Amino acid sequence: MKKGKHLYWGEEIKAELAHLEDISQKRHLFTTESADQPWLLINGRKMLNLASNNYLGLSGDERLKEAMIEAVNTYGAGATASRLIVGNHPLYEKAETALVNWKKAEAGLILGSGYTANIGIISALVHRDDYIFSDKFNHASIVDGAVLSRAKHQRYRHNDLNHLEALLKKAPIEQRKLIVTDTIFSMDGDFAHLEGLVLLKEHYNAILIIDEAHASGIYGEKGEGYAHHLKLEDKVDIQMGTFSKALGSFGAYVVGKKWVIDYLTNRMRGFIYSTALPPAVVAAAETAIEIVQYEAERRTLLQKHAEYFRGALADFGFNINGSQSHIVPIVIGENEITIKVADRLQKEGIAAIPVRPPTVPENEARIRFTVTAAHTKQELEWAVEKIALVGKEMGVII
Numbered sequence: 035m036k037k038g039k040h041l042y043w044g045e046e047i048k049a050e051l052a053h054l055e056d057i058s059q060k061r062h063l064f065t066t067e068s069a070d071q072p073w074l075l076i077n078g079r080k081m082l083n084l085a086s087n088n089y090l091g092l093s094g095d096e097r098l099k100e101a102m103i104e105a106v107n108t109y110g111a112g113a114t115a116s117r118l119i120v121g122n123h124p125l126y127e128k129a130e131t132a133l134v135n136w137k138k139a140e141a142g143l144i145l146g147s148g149y150t151a152n153i154g155i156i157s158a159l160v161h162r163d164d165y166i167f168s169d170k171f172n173h174a175s176i177v178d179g180a181v182l183s184r185a186k187h188q189r190y191r192h193n194d195l196n197h198l199e200a201l202l203k204k205a206p207i208e209q210r211k212l213i214v215t216d217t218i219f220s221m222d223g224d225f226a227h228l229e230g231l232v233l234l235k236e237h238y239n240a241i242l243i244i245d246e247a248h249a250s251g252i253y254g255e256k257g258e259g260y261a262h263h264l265k266l267e268d269k270v271d272i273q274m275g276t277f278s279k280a281l282g283s284f285g286a287y288v289v290g291k292k293w294v295i296d297y298l299t300n301r302m303r304g305f306i307y308s309t310a311l312p313p314a315v316v317a318a319a320e321t322a323i324e325i326v327q328y329e330a331e332r333r334t335l336l337q338k339h340a341e342y343f344r345g346a347l348a349d350f351g352f353n354i355n356g357s358q359s360h361i362v363p364i365v366i367g368e369n370e371i372t373i374k375v376a377d378r379l380q381k382e383g384i385a386a387i388p389v390r391p392p393t394v395p396e397n398e399a400r401i402r403f404t405v406t407a408a409h410t411k412q413e414l415e416w417a418v419e420k421i422a423l424v425g426k427e428m429g430v431i432i
């Protein structure tokens with residue numbers, strides 16, 4: 035191909051798409067109907083939803099919906115400006131008060147998506163010549179935040195604190211250091227080793243940021259997150275999490291010391307230069323914060339379901355890759371076979387979604403299941419039978 039011709043970039047992009055198709059990594063959109071239910075309609079076929087992040091079943095909750103409708107009627111559809119201009123509608127203060135009371139934090143902010151929260155927080159806190167130490171399996175938004183910050187980005191082997199310490203040791207003492215981790219990892223469903231991370235961050239005078247996206251609403255007595263579950267919340271500098279998973283709607287939060295939040299308000303570009311969340315979204319977040327604190331039975335049920343599902347799949351011989359939570363992968367290996375297994379499961383009525391590189395390491399393609407409090411035990415038992423049937427038929431288990 036000749037460079038310089040106006041068709042060149044188009045041909046190159048089409049070749050890249052063809053390559054993705056060849057290596058079974060091309061992704062396609064499909065439409066899901068009735069997404070807040072345990073049962074979905076995909077292309078007219080009814081399937082059990084074992085792929086959503088609606089962990090506590092709050093997305094369909096009447097109280098969230100009503101709060102959203104009321105917010106729209108009172109404040110309109112949009113916020114009309116960024117928060118530092120005229121977009122800081124009264125629902126923000128209400129929701130942020132609920133947030134800091136829930137998390138027992140000094141201060142907090144409600145932000146756009148978890149993705150924009152991570153890129154904003156990280157790039158505000160470290161800059162060129164600083165150091166970021168990030169778990170290899172951290173969410174893509176953390177990786178992107180690190181790149182945007184221009185700091186030196188060092189990825190330690192997954193949950194390998196010895197590797198992290200070796201990297202910390204090598205970084206110049208005078209340079210700012212930031213350690214960042216998911217508390218529950220998105221693709222494996224295992225936990226970060228928070229106690230060890232706290233010790234390292236104290237010893238090496240680093241900032242510790244945790245991403246509670248998969249743990250908010252689920253761990254801790256009131257669903258505050260995994261740090262609270264371990265009673266380490268005061269040892270962590272910055273906790274972020276989302277309203278888009280267990281809390282059922284959309285948006286993210288960050289909590290920490292008052293001066294940290296004050297700094298972020300002044301330095302996070304995604305906060306300063308982006309329109310405030312629509313009033314309805316903030317109202318849903320506030321309502322969900324109230325609900326998760328007091329409806330602990332949702333957490334208990336989720337744990338029971340997760341324990342059953344992990345145990346049952348592992349007993350059948352599936353490789354659940356050390357999952358300890360409601361995120362339960364079965365690692366299959368090559369892309370092609372993983373896609374075939376997913377297709378077969380869909381034919382059996384399970385919305386199985388294949389997860390492939392680069393989201394997971396090469397040759398570790400998998401189907402990632404998530405269980406929720408909205409499932410019934412019978413639905414999960416039914417799903418396990420089907421997964422085992424397909425697994426045997428396709429040689430994934432013996």
Ligand SMILES: *Cc1c(COP(=O)(O)O)cnc(C)c1O
Binds near residue numbers: 150245278
């Ligand atoms: C889902 C997720 C995010 C992104 O949150 P959104 O609100 O979906 O943008 C960030 N971090 C982790 C660990 C996540 O799982």
